Structure formats: structure tokens, C-alpha cells
Amino acid sequence: MLLYPISLIGLLLLSCILQQFLPALGTWYDARLLILPLVVLCGSATVSTAGMLTLAFLGGFLWDAQQVLLVEQGDEIVYHSSTDSLKFGYSIILYTLMGFLMQGIRPLFQAGKWYLSAILTGVAIFLYLFVEYLLRGFIIGGFSLENGMVEQIGATSILTMMASPFVFWLLFRIADLCGHTISYQKR
Amino acid sequence: MKPLNFVALLLFIAGLVWVFTLSESSVRQIQKSYYSAISPIISKGGETEAFANDFVKEVEHSKDLEKKLTQTSSERDRFRLIAARAWALETENNELRAALDFKKKSKFDVLPARVVRRQPQMWGKTIEINRGSEKGLENSMCVLASNGGLVGRIQLPGDEVSSVLLITDEVSQVSAKVEGTTEVGLVVGRRTTYGEAPRLRLRYLSKNAILRKGMKVYTDGRGDLFPADIPIGTIEDFEVGPVYGEAEILPSVNFSNLQTVFVIAYSSGD
Numbered sequence: 001m002l003l004y005p006i007s008l009i010g011l012l013l014l015s016c017i018l019q020q021f022l023p024a025l026g027t028w029y030d031a032r033l034l035i036l037p038l039v040v041l042c043g044s045a046t047v048s049t050a051g052m053l054t055l056a057f058l059g060g061f062l063w064d065a066q067q068v069l070l071v072e073q074g075d076e077i078v079y080h081s082s083t084d085s086l087k088f089g090y091s092i093i094l095y096t097l098m099g100f101l102m103q104g105i106r107p108l109f110q111a112g113k114w115y116l117s118a119i120l121t122g123v124a125i126f127l128y129l130f131v132e133y134l135l136r137g138f139i140i141g142g143f144s145l146e147n148g149m150v151e152q153i154g155a156t157s158i159l160t161m162m163a164s165p166f167v168f169w170l171l172f173r174i175a176d177l178c179g180h181t182i183s184y185q186k187r
Numbered sequence: 188m189k190p191l192n193f194v195a196l197l198l199f200i201a202g203l204v205w206v207f208t209l210s211e212s213s214v215r216q217i218q219k220s221y222y223s224a225i226s227p228i229i230s231k232g233g234e235t236e237a238f239a240n241d242f243v244k245e246v247e248h249s250k251d252l253e254k255k256l257t258q259t260s261s262e263r264d265r266f267r268l269i270a271a272r273a274w275a276l277e278t279e280n281n282e283l284r285a286a287l288d289f290k291k292k293s294k295f296d297v298l299p300a301r302v303v304r305r306q307p308q309m310w311g312k313t314i315e316i317n318r319g320s321e322k323g324l325e326n327s328m329c330v331l332a333s334n335g336g337l338v339g340r341i342q343l344p345g346d347e348v349s350s351v352l353l354i355t356d357e358v359s360q361v362s363a364k365v366e367g368t369t370e371v372g373l374v375v376g377r378r379t380t381y382g383e384a385p386r387l388r389l390r391y392l393s394k395n396a397i398l399r400k401g402m403k404v405y406t407d408g409r410g411d412l413f414p415a416d417i418p419i420g421t422i423e424d425f426e427v428g429p430v431y432g433e434a435e436i437l438p439s440v441n442f443s444n445l446q447t448v449f450v451i452a453y454s455s456g457d
Contacts, residue, residue, distance in 0.1 A: 016225075017225070017228050020225060020228045020229055020231070020307075021228075021231070023304070024306055026381075029381050030306075030380075030381035030382075032309065034309075048189075048191070048192065049189075049192045049195065049196075050189075050191050050192050050194070050195030050196075051195075053195050053196065053198075053199040054195065054199075056199075057199055057202050057203075061206065062221070065217055065218050065221040065222075066218075066221065066222075066225075066307075066308075067308055067309070067311065068214070068218070069308075069311050069313070069342060069352060069356070069358055070211060070214060070215055070218065070342070070343075071342065071352065071358050071359070072326055072327045072412075074360075074362070074410035074411050074412035075409065075410040075411050077410075078362045078373075078409045078410030079360050079362065079373065079410050079412070081360060081373060081375075081390070081391075084358075085358050087207065088206065088207075088209060088214045088217075089203065089206035089207050089209075092202075092203060092206060093203070096199075129309065132309075132310070133310065136310055136357070137378070140357050140358065144378060146378055146379065146380045146383075147380065148380035148381055148382070148383070149380050151380075151381075152380055152381050156309070
């Protein structure tokens, strides 16, 4: 019963390692494949709410451990202007919201319409990055939408979305091996 | 609600409360542990990135030649830096001599490091270098380019690799002065997107500052973060705001082509 969720956590850790090998595509809007968030999203569609919360917590924790910038302040008299950055743990909340989004169409996913979930991963990644961008601006104090930001976020979302069928396929394989049923069953 | 989901929700909320109430030192410790754990992977990841870049550029070098070239480039960059510092020290020395002051000069001991990854984050402007706490690197150590220009400071030292926060990041601040004037302010990074050249702003200048394009901006050594007299860039434009003046700065470092950087291992003043 617990084999599949444990395997998912293992896959999450693997994706964390894999993420280190995926550079930005300088030739295409600096887009990058966000494999760790993708595993959280795809995994969320295959488990219960409790599993999704666990995935979101672990995924967000790992993501922030790498992404949150903690800047040491100098003398306050000289460095009087605030340099706050996003609080450690913010990704957990964003991942959870994305997870609930994926859970929202879980009945369709269980009915075999996995492609809708795959499309939704792209939408969720776009929303996630857009909110993250706005939050950064809000914390630092500059609400500006730079030219090219939408392209960069859009390209990243598309690239990540294109990898989602492979992640779903992998999850189905793991589920088969673990004896876990993902597809819809009438009660 | 199912009992399992309810329990999971309670645990999730408890976890969130724990994470959001972590002290800064605890978060730093978590990040350091994480970073140390993935250090070897980052080095390999950096190699993959470098390999991909090399492939795209269709540059073909034999490994031996490349190794020798890297070594030579590193040495050349190191000598360039030493020459740049020597020039700055000579100028300082002349000034001191002119003032008949024989104070002890400040000294830099630099540690060369190779950039293993550029822009590992989606938004944050950082690089990763192949030196870490094993080589004595510590948080907030100053990082220079081969031309002596300011690159940033160590943000997260791992065992074998370290993350460097570039001065072009939005959360970076550097106390700076404008050459030939009494103007001081804070240099902050500006938000940019793909393909856009990094930009800096010098804030909190006086409204009646007389600044011209091309004037040089240096660190002023205040605030305990950066040593004095490290080049940051040159003034491109000056605008007068309602309270303060602000200048656009062209960085002295080409951030897109950083290969070797130098960490100031220690600095001792007078």
C-alpha cells in the first residue's frame, strides 16, 4: 500500500538530482525544464489528497533549500534599504495550490484522460512561475513586468509540459510494479 | 473528510508552521547541508552544461589542450588581476606618499575559482564556483573578476562548490562611491529577462549631484561587506527623483562570459 508513495518520494529525490543537469536553454528564451515541480504535479494526479500534501511539502522544501536566497546584511547604517527575499517555505504553499489544481481534474485523469492533466501541468507551471515572479517583485518593492518575462515563463511552461507525458508514463510503470491502481474504478 | 486526509492536513499545517518559524541560521544550515549533499552533483551538472555549450558552439578541443588552455587562462587571469590590483595599490601608494602617510596598505589574498554553472536559478542571479568551505570559503566573501571588477559575494558555501550572489541580482546591495566626487550610494541589481544585458542602479545619491557619463564607480568599503576601491562600473545615465538621485551603471564585468573568478580569501586593512 505504501510502496507507491515511497517510490514517488524516491522519484522526487531523483528529480532533484536530475534538475542539476538541466541548464537553461539560452537559445529559447532561457527556458528550462522544471523536472522537480513536474514530478510533484504529475504525482499529485495519481495519489490521494494526503499523498499530494506530502509530495507538495517535500517538493517545496527541497526546492526552497536550493532556490531561496538568504542574503547577509551589512551594517544597517550603510545598508539601510531592505533586501528581503521570499521566505523559506513559500514554495510549499505554491506547490500545494498547484497540487489541488491537479487533484481537481483527478476524476478525468482516472477515467483515462491523462492528456488533460498533462496540459494542466503546463498551465499550473505558468501560474506558479507568474505568481513567484509577482511575489518577488512585491517583496523587493518593484511591481514591474519586464519585457520578455511572459515569453520566458511561457517557454518554460511549454518545455515542462512537453515532458509530462514521459513522467506520467513513468508513474504508470512504477504503479504497475508496486501494484498500485491509478485508473478509475467504480465503487 | 476522510480520517487519513484529516491527519495528513494536520501534519501538513504543523510542518508549514515549523518551516515558517525557522530562524535564519536554521534555514542557512538546512541550505548548507543540502548544498553540501548535492555538491558533487552540481560539479557534474556544471560539466554537463559546459559540454552542452561546447557542443552548441561547435568548439572542438582535445582534452589535453583544453586542460592546458584552462590552466593557462586561469594563470593569465590571475596575473591580470594581480596587475590590476598592483596598479590600484600603486595609485594608492602614490597618494599616501604624497600625503606623507605611511600607513600599512591593505592586502588581498585571492583564491582562483572556475565557474561551474551559470544562472542555476530561474529568477535569482547567481553562479556556482568550484571552491567551497574545504578551501576556506565563507559566507559573504567578496568575489572579483579577472579584470578586478566586482562580481558579487559568496552566498552559500558548500563543501566543494559555492553559490555566488551576483551584484546584478535584485537583492544585492553594494555601498559605493563615485570617482572624483563626494557622492556615495547603494548599487543594486535590476530585474532583467533573457538576452538582456545586466543593469545596475546607484541609488540614494544627492539630487544636486554632478555626474557625467563614464565616471567610475567603486566600492567605498563601508558597511563591512566589501573592501574599498573595487571597480563596479561606469555611469551611463543620471536621473533626479523626488528625494534622491539615481544613476544607471554599466557593470565593469562581463557577466555572460565569466569563466574564472577570484575570491578574496581575506582582507586586512590598517
